[in-house]
Amino acid sequence: MYDIFIKTHFAGAHHLRDYPGDCEKPHGHNWKVEVMVRAAELDNCGMGIDFKILKRIVKEVIDKLDHHDLNTLPWFQEKNPSSEHIAEFIFEGVSDLLPDDNCSLQRVMVMETDSQGLYYYGK
Ligand SMILES: Nc1nc2c(c(=O)[nH]1)N=C([C@H](O)[C@H](O)COP(=O)(O)OP(=O)(O)OP(=O)(O)O)CN2
Numbered sequence: 001m002y003d004i005f006i007k008t009h010f011a012g013a014h015h016l017r018d019y020p021g022d023c024e025k026p027h028g029h030n031w032k033v034e035v036m037v038r039a040a041e042l043d044n045c046g047m048g049i050d051f052k053i054l055k056r057i058v059k060e061v062i063d064k065l066d067h068h069d070l071n072t073l074p075w076f077q078e079k080n081p082s083s084e085h086i087a088e089f090i091f092e093g094v095s096d097l098l099p100d101d102n103c104s105l106q107r108v109m110v111m112e113t114d115s116q117g118l119y120y121y122g123k
C-alpha cells in the first residue's frame with residue numbers, strides 16, 4: 001500500500017457568513033493544501049501515480065480557487081468558504097479527475113496557517 005501526496009498552495013479572499021467575530025469581514029489567506037492518493041500496486045515504472053499527473057489534476061482544481069474571492073464562486077453560495085468546505089471542494093474536484101485504474105483519493109489537507117488546518121477524508 002502506498003500513500004502518495006503532493007503539496008501546493010493558493011491565495012484567496014473570503015468571509016465567513018454568520019461568524020461571530022472578525023472572520024465575518026472580508027480578509028485573505030495563503031492556504032496550504034496537501035492531496036494524498038492511495039495505491040495498492042505500482043505500475044511498470046514503479047509508480048502508484050506519477051507526481052506529474054497528480055500535480056496537473058490538483059492544479060486544475062486549485063486554479064478555480066486561486067486569486068478568487070471564494071464567496072463569489074457558485075460552489076460557496078450554499079456552503080460557507082471555511083477551510084473544511086474548501087477541502088471538500090478540492091476532494092470532489094480531484095475525485096472527478098483522478099483516473100480510477102489503480103489509485104483512490106485518500107484525504108485532502110487544508111491549512112490556513114502553519115499551525116491550524118484539517119484533514120478531510122470524503123463522505
Ligand atoms: N474550523 C475552522 N475554524 C475557523 C476557520 C475555518 O475555516 N475552520 N476559519 C476562520 C477564519 O478564516 C479566520 O480568518 C481565521 O481565524 P483566526 O485563527 O481566529 O485568525 P486570527 O488571525 O484572528 O488568529 P489569532 O491567533 O486569534 O490572532 C476562523 N476559524
Ligand SMILES: [Zn+2]
Pocket residue numbers: 014023027028029
Ligand atoms: Zn479566514
